[in-house]
Structures are given as C-alpha cells and as structure tokens.
Amino acid sequence: MILVLISPRQAGLPFAAWLPEEAGRLVAVTAAGTDVGPGFAEVVTVPDYTCDDAVLAAAGEAARRHRPRAVLALAEADVERAARLRSELALPGLDTTAAAAYRDKVLMKEYARTAGIPVPAFAPVATVRDITDFMAAHPGRVVVKPRSGSGSTGVHVIDAPGRAAPLADLLADGSYEVEEFVEGALHHVDVFRVGGEQVAAVASRYTGAGCLTHWADAPLGSRNLDPADPLHERLVAQTWRLIDALPSPDTVCAHAEFFVTGGGSSSGTRSADAGNGRIVLCEVAARVGGGRIPTMLRHILGVDPRELWARVECALPVALDRVREHARTAPRAAFCGIPPKRGRVLRLPEAPPGAQDFAVHTHIGDDWSGERYRLRKSGDFLASWVVTDPDAAALDARLDDTAQQVSAGFGWEYPQETASSAIPSPTAAVPATAGPDPAEGGAR
Known part of the structure; x- marks a missing residue:
C-alpha cells in the first residue's frame, strides 16, 4: 500500500x-x-x-x-x-533531519554557508528589535519571510527600520527570518538524483522580478537556459554542491532558487559574460517545483516530473536513460501564468496561437477582491500555458506575445478605488517593492 x-x-x-x-x-x-x-x-x-x-x-x-x-x-x-x-x-525516503534542513530557511542557509556557498546575510527574528538591529548592521532593504513558507506568501520587503513596527504580532511565534535584499536575476534549478546517480538538472530563469511579479499583477514565467550557456553549467554545479551540503539522501529531488548578480545573463540568450555573475542562494525545497514549472519540465524531460518522482518514491520502474536523453535533445521551453487582479472576472481569454497546455483556472464571476487578493500566492494563475522554440530570442518573443494576448483577453470589474488595466510584459522587470504596500505580500 x-x-x-x-x-x-x-x-x-x-x-x-x-x-x-x-x-x-x-x-x-x-x-x-x-x-x-x-x-x-x-x-x-x-x-x-x-x-x-x-x-x-x-x-x-x-x-x-x-x-x-x-x-x-x-x-x-x-x-x-x-x-x-x-x-x-x-x-525509506527523506528523513526528518533532511526535511528540516530543506524547510527551515535559516537552517538551510547555515548548511550552505558552512559549505562555502554564497548566501545573503541572514538571522532568525522574533521581535521588531531583531529586524532593526539587523538593518543597523546591514544597511539597505531587507526581506522578512517565514522560515518554512512557500508560494510567495507572508513575505515583507522593508526599506527603513520604521517600516518594521507593524510586523510585531506576526513575529511573536519566532518562525520568521530576516535577510539582506539581493539585487539580481532570480533563477531556479530543478534536479533529480536516484540512488546517488544524477539523472537530470534543468536551470531556468524567471521572467521579470521572478516570484515578486504578482505584486504588480504582472505575468510570471520561466524559461530554461541553453545547456551550452556557461551560466547553466555554473548553476547546476552549485545546486549539486548545495544538495551535498545539506543532509540529503542518495535519492532526492530538489527545486533550488538562486540570485545571479552582476554579470549574470539577463535574458535567455548566451552572452560573453553570462557566466560571470555571482550566484547567491535564495532557498531550496525537497520537492518538484510548483505552479506551472512541472508542465514546462515535461517538455524538457519527456515526462511529468511529478510522475517521475512519484514512481521513484514508490520504488517503481522508471526509464531514467530516456529522461536523460530527452533532456539533452529537447527544445527550449517556457511557461507563463497570468495572476489575479483585485476585482471580479468578467471575460475569459482564448488560447493564443502557438500556446501549448493552455488552461484557464478561473471562471466568470470569480471574485479576487479583499482578503483573497491580499493572500494570493505567486503561483495563483488564472490562465497558464507553455511555449517552445529552439531559438532563445524567438522563445522570448513568443512568451511576450502570448502574455499580451492572454492578459488582454481577460475582462475585469474593479472596486471603486482600484484602477488597473496595464498589461506588463512577462520579461519586463518589476520593482521589488511593487504592490499596494512594500511591507505586504509577495515572496523572495
């Protein structure tokens, strides 16, 4: 059973x-x-x-x-x-020691730092004073987030010590951390290891500001890097270092996120200095990536990664060599998702030309105002799809075009005080403090 x-x-x-x-x-x-x-x-x-x-x-x-x-x-x-x-x-499987290391963002960074993997300055927090003391030692913006959170909820970007005061009640249970805000492009690496043998590793770059884009009601997407891009090789190598730094079992899957600062690739294309950016750990989870990442990975791996992992976890046969070969020869792939706005859905979009796995996850009359909007996750998509193309520039163009079409296909009724109809490009940058209040919502 x-x-x-x-x-x-x-x-x-x-x-x-x-x-x-x-x-x-x-x-x-x-x-x-x-x-x-x-x-x-x-x-x-x-x-x-x-x-x-x-x-x-x-x-x-x-x-x-x-x-x-x-x-x-x-x-x-x-x-x-x-x-x-x-x-x-x-x-068998992930044990309690490993699970704690992959869930607790303070613990995981301690393991990573000990292994020489760059991490942001960080500290556990239980009071507002903990945050203001940290900001005194580390001037600039900071991120306050749950130590074991997910899905871009409960995260606060603070740009001045005085902005921390409203978080007093939230911090009382001691389950939060503070860390310095890292300016960089957010990437993710999805890896699978079975019996100590590396099966697949796919490095990808989030569009725009990554998991913060929903603060500005902007589309969120991701596209895998060309395996020939030097940044791909560096990200994959750093991920395997991280897996080994944590108390990981021989059989494990992980979804790691890294900031690439400075000279890192700013698009899906190869560039002369693409491999020169500093790679800094954001966080890592011992699971398949969420949202529409599994759909994108299916085009790269040839199998839904959740099915792959379910069979591995249950000790059932898996054609691992076939997965490796498909990942080696697959075309470039990207996903995109349209987040909710603060309002009620009046019209639904149609699938744009070239979109694969197009799905609408809402209905006419769906109300996203009030608390539901405030508590939205980065992966709460109202529509999502995948595009593929062997050419990186063509893939980016297709991603932007389809995002524009799907966004425009939605109709919204907004509350009296809300006026929002812009359709941002999924590859456009979004300020890290975007949203109704930089001290509310989002993820990092």
Whole structure:
C-alpha cells in the first residue's frame, strides 16, 4: 500500500494513472471536500489540512490499518509530515533531519554557508528589535519571510527600520527570518538524483522580478537556459554542491532558487559574460517545483516530473536513460501564468496561437477582491500555458506575445478605488517593492 498525502492544491493529479502497478493499493489523506480523483482504495479526510497534528493523526491511523510500504507527498506543506511518518514507520525516503534542513530557511542557509556557498546575510527574528538591529548592521532593504513558507506568501520587503513596527504580532511565534535584499536575476534549478546517480538538472530563469511579479499583477514565467550557456553549467554545479551540503539522501529531488548578480545573463540568450555573475542562494525545497514549472519540465524531460518522482518514491520502474536523453535533445521551453487582479472576472481569454497546455483556472464571476487578493500566492494563475522554440530570442518573443494576448483577453470589474488595466510584459522587470504596500505580500 502507498500512503499519499494530498494537499488540496494537488487535488486532481492522476496518481492512479502514474502508479498503475499500485491499483487498489493507494490510500489518500486530504482535506474534507477535496476530490482526489479515481483509483484510491480509501480516502481519509481532515477538517483542516493546515493542521499538522490532524493530518499526522489521520495518516497514522490509516497506516496502522494498511501498513504502507511508501509515503508519497508532493506539496511543500507535506515535506516534514511525510518525513515524520517515514521515521515512525521505518520507511525509506527523506528523513526528518533532511526535511528540516530543506524547510527551515535559516537552517538551510547555515548548511550552505558552512559549505562555502554564497548566501545573503541572514538571522532568525522574533521581535521588531531583531529586524532593526539587523538593518543597523546591514544597511539597505531587507526581506522578512517565514522560515518554512512557500508560494510567495507572508513575505515583507522593508526599506527603513520604521517600516518594521507593524510586523510585531506576526513575529511573536519566532518562525520568521530576516535577510539582506539581493539585487539580481532570480533563477531556479530543478534536479533529480536516484540512488546517488544524477539523472537530470534543468536551470531556468524567471521572467521579470521572478516570484515578486504578482505584486504588480504582472505575468510570471520561466524559461530554461541553453545547456551550452556557461551560466547553466555554473548553476547546476552549485545546486549539486548545495544538495551535498545539506543532509540529503542518495535519492532526492530538489527545486533550488538562486540570485545571479552582476554579470549574470539577463535574458535567455548566451552572452560573453553570462557566466560571470555571482550566484547567491535564495532557498531550496525537497520537492518538484510548483505552479506551472512541472508542465514546462515535461517538455524538457519527456515526462511529468511529478510522475517521475512519484514512481521513484514508490520504488517503481522508471526509464531514467530516456529522461536523460530527452533532456539533452529537447527544445527550449517556457511557461507563463497570468495572476489575479483585485476585482471580479468578467471575460475569459482564448488560447493564443502557438500556446501549448493552455488552461484557464478561473471562471466568470470569480471574485479576487479583499482578503483573497491580499493572500494570493505567486503561483495563483488564472490562465497558464507553455511555449517552445529552439531559438532563445524567438522563445522570448513568443512568451511576450502570448502574455499580451492572454492578459488582454481577460475582462475585469474593479472596486471603486482600484484602477488597473496595464498589461506588463512577462520579461519586463518589476520593482521589488511593487504592490499596494512594500511591507505586504509577495515572496523572495
């Protein structure tokens, strides 16, 4: 039996199709009211999936009934939960020590710094005084974010000590960190290692300001770098150094994010000094990248990376050589997603020419005003798609063109005080303090 932890955001993934050998032997733990799709022998639900104790208790009871041979979890929120279950059940996979290192942004940076990997100056914080003291020692903008957060939520960019005061209540539980703001292009590297053997590593660059673009209601995208680009080689090498610096098992997948400062490549194209920028760790997670990254990676790897990882986690056969070959010969690929605006959806777009895997994730009448808008994640896309092209410049042009068309295809009804109709290019830079208030929302 396979015990599968399914966050509501993972609902509908075709686990039964990915794991046909386990038909009739899949048991899900998820939130009440979540449709996990077909193929499960039992679905155990909890009222609040954000409650660790409730999820672990439900999973523990299911495990006692079914005696699983593996625990599968794809969401960031389930990384430590799955590790605890594996420890209690003596099952293989990411253990509690490794899970903590990949989840806790302070701990992961301590491991990285010890290994000589550049990281921003950082410190744990529990009070406003901790932030102001840090800013006194490190002048300039700083980022305050949850130590174990994800999806660009709960992040605050502070440009003056006086701006920290409103965060007092938020910091009281001691689960936040502060770090210096790094000026640089944000890249991500997605890697897979099985039995100590490197299977695939794909380096990509986010468009614009990366995961901060939704602060300005701008499209968010990413495109993989040419493997011949010297920056690709450096990013991949730094990622494997990071994996080895953390207490990683021989079999692991990771989604790492790095800033490339100075001479780093500012586009998907190769340039004379593309490999000269300083690579600074942002953070790393022991999971497949979120949002539409898996869809983009499917075009590069030849298989959905979540399916690949699900089969590896469950010790089922995977054609790893085929994955390697596909990654070596695949065309360049990019994804783009349109974030919500503060308002109500009145009109939906059509798929633009050249878009693949086009999907609309909303409906007419969908209301994104108020608290829902404030708590939006960087991966909360209302429409998303992938484009491919072997030529980097052509890929960028196609990404921009399709983003313009899809953005213009939406119709919005805005609250009285809101006026927003601009359609930013996904490759345009977005100020790091963009948004209604630089001390609210976003991610870094």
